[in-house]
Amino acid sequence: MKTTLNVQGMTCGHCEAAVKGALEELNGVSSVEVHLTSGKVDVTHDESKVKEEALREAVEDQGYDVE
């Protein structure tokens, strides 16, 4: 399934890479697309392996708020 997270505080390419990298590390995530200007992060994942709550936590652990 595809989940879109609204992430706040990403300001630069390093932020984009940090969020993308943290999500891609999760087992069950197959692709991540970060839209830096809007803050939207599209995550394609297998919900039986990784649920939205785990995606949110991975982003928050990088220091960003998820709406």
Add this chain to the structure above:
Amino acid sequence: MKTTLNVQGMTCGHCEAAVKGALEELNGVSSVEVHLTSGKVDVTHDESKVKEEALREAVEDQGYDVE
């Protein structure tokens, strides 16, 4: 000696770390202090080993403009 660079475009802690790391890698640099909000970067260095031009290049190679 101490050289202050005016760096543009640093927006977050990742930017700060990238600039600081690139400068600290240079032989002859003994300390680096990044002031994120002002863009000022204070570099203490041995001018016989590393000159201001090399400092500027290291920062620019990370994708930031130096005034």
